[in-house]
Amino acid sequence: MDLELAGKTVFVTGASGGIGSVIARSFIAEGAHVGVHYRSNQASANALVSEFGSQAAVAVGGDLADETEVESAFARVAEQFGAVDILIANAGVWPAEHVPIHEMTVAQWQATLDTNLTSVFLCCRRFIQQVAKHQIEAPAIVMIGSTAGVFGEAGHADYAASKAAIISGLNLTLKNEIAHVAPLGRVNVVNPGWVVTPLARKFTDDGQAIKDALATISLRKVAAPQDIANATLFLASSRVAGHITGQALTVSGGMEGRKLYADEALDLSRAIP
Numbered sequence: 001m002d003l004e005l006a007g008k009t010v011f012v013t014g015a016s017g018g019i020g021s022v023i024a025r026s027f028i029a030e031g032a033h034v035g036v037h038y039r040s041n042q043a044s045a046n047a048l049v050s051e052f053g054s055q056a057a058v059a060v061g062g063d064l065a066d067e068t069e070v071e072s073a074f075a076r077v078a079e080q081f082g083a084v085d086i087l088i089a090n091a092g093v094w095p096a097e098h099v100p101i102h103e104m105t106v107a108q109w110q111a112t113l114d115t116n117l118t119s120v121f122l123c124c125r126r127f128i129q130q131v132a133k134h135q136i137e138a139p140a141i142v143m144i145g146s147t148a149g150v151f152g153e154a155g156h157a158d159y160a161a162s163k164a165a166i167i168s169g170l171n172l173t174l175k176n177e178i179a180h181v182a183p184l185g186r187v188n189v190v191n192p193g194w195v196v197t198p199l200a201r202k203f204t205d206d207g208q209a210i211k212d213a214l215a216t217i218s219l220r221k222v223a224a225p226q227d228i229a230n231a232t233l234f235l236a237s238s239r240v241a242g243h244i245t246g247q248a249l250t251v252s253g254g255m256e257g258r259k260l261y262a263d264e265a266l267d268l269s270r271a272i273p
């Protein structure tokens with residue numbers, strides 16, 4: 001089916017990473033012009049641009065928690081392909097160490113919130129400013145949340161809080177705000193569960209962690225990046241999702257939550273009151 005994404009200018013943040021690079025490829029395959037954003041991994045972004053050519057993609061660097069770097073990134077994409085029609089706010093970090101909140105430093109908390117939430121605020125702000133300026137007809141934002149923002153994640157309060165803010169606060173507010181600027185403008189979220197990428201390597205390299213995760217998931221597998229990219233394409237397309245806004249689509253194989261205790265940690269002598 002033609003998603004009618006050909007010729008659209010799409011800015012994919014974190015396109016040097018595991019999920020973002022597959023999202024960028026998927027939009028290019030639909031004929032879109034893609035701003036391939038990276039922060040430190042320029043080689044990954046450049047490789048994608050070399051593969052598809054400068055008529056399809058442009059590599060754009062920047063720390064998206066920095067206001068001026070966000071401005072420059074949007075300007076670079078617009079210079080090459082025209083104003084951005086679709087923003088995919090995907091960049092993010094998952095601090096891999098398990099750190100309960102009573103041991104978490106303010107520095108860790110702040111760094112995660114800056115990377116995962118302030119960056120999304122800055123990108124959405126810039127995007128909607130240029131939607132207004134260029135009268136973009138059917139703009140779309142798809143933000144990448146996480147099941148951590150739905151179920152919480154012990155040892156990762158910073159990450160879970162940043163994603164919950166995207167799923168609820170930003171998503172439900174911006175879907176109303178964007179429609180005042182562009183009546184057909186839409187905002188949605190895709191929530192991945194466990195996906196095989198470098199971010200999740202500490203998890204995917206640990207057989208017991210996979211077993212524990214699968215204990216809460218209907219399907220007998222974790223996701224591939226393409227599963228997330230497919231949901232993102234769907235929500236970005238006004239042709240197929242033109243009446244969907246303010247929704248969070250969870251792509252997690254039917255995850256129902258978290259396995260909270262290892263079997264040996266269950267003290268059955270206290271289980272029945």
Ligand SMILES: NC(=O)c1ccc[n+]([C@@H]2O[C@H](COP(=O)([O-])OP(=O)(O)OC[C@H]3O[C@@H](n4cnc5c(N)ncnc54)[C@H](OP(=O)(O)O)[C@@H]3O)[C@@H](O)[C@H]2O)c1
Nearest residue numbers: 014016017018019039040041064091092146195197199200
């Ligand atoms: N993998 C999973 O299981 C999973 C599950 C749920 C949600 N997610 C979410 O999916 C998104 C992509 O994750 P992934 O697995 O593809 O991770 P990844 O492979 O580690 O990629 C992360 C991307 O974010 C960029 N980035 C990190 N900090 C940044 C900053 N301050 N400013 C700008 N860009 C920054 C990285 O750029 P450089 O590498 O160039 O520095 C990279 O492109 C994230 O939002 C993540 O929270 C992932």
